[in-house]
Amino acid sequence: GLRPTIPKNTHPKLVDLLERCWQQDPTLRPDFSEIIEILQKIAKE
Structure with a gap:
């Protein structure tokens, strides 16, 4: 399947x-x- 391009x-x-x-x-x-755990870690960075 096609996936959207992830911005650089x-x-x-x-x-x-x-x-x-x-x-x-x-x-x-x-x-x-x-x-959820990963997103919370990213948000804290």
């Missing part, structure tokens, strides 16, 4: 999270509790 100035950890969420294999995608 996007936080590297957010890029990593997006790419993990887009994994074809659902078992490789983070669950919502992990997503």
Whole structure:
């Protein structure tokens, strides 16, 4: 599937999270509790 282009100035950890969420294999995608934890860490930086 097509994915949107990630802007070059996007936080590297957010890029990593997006790419993990887009994994074809659902078992490789983070669950919502992990997503929230990652976003909270990014917000504190």
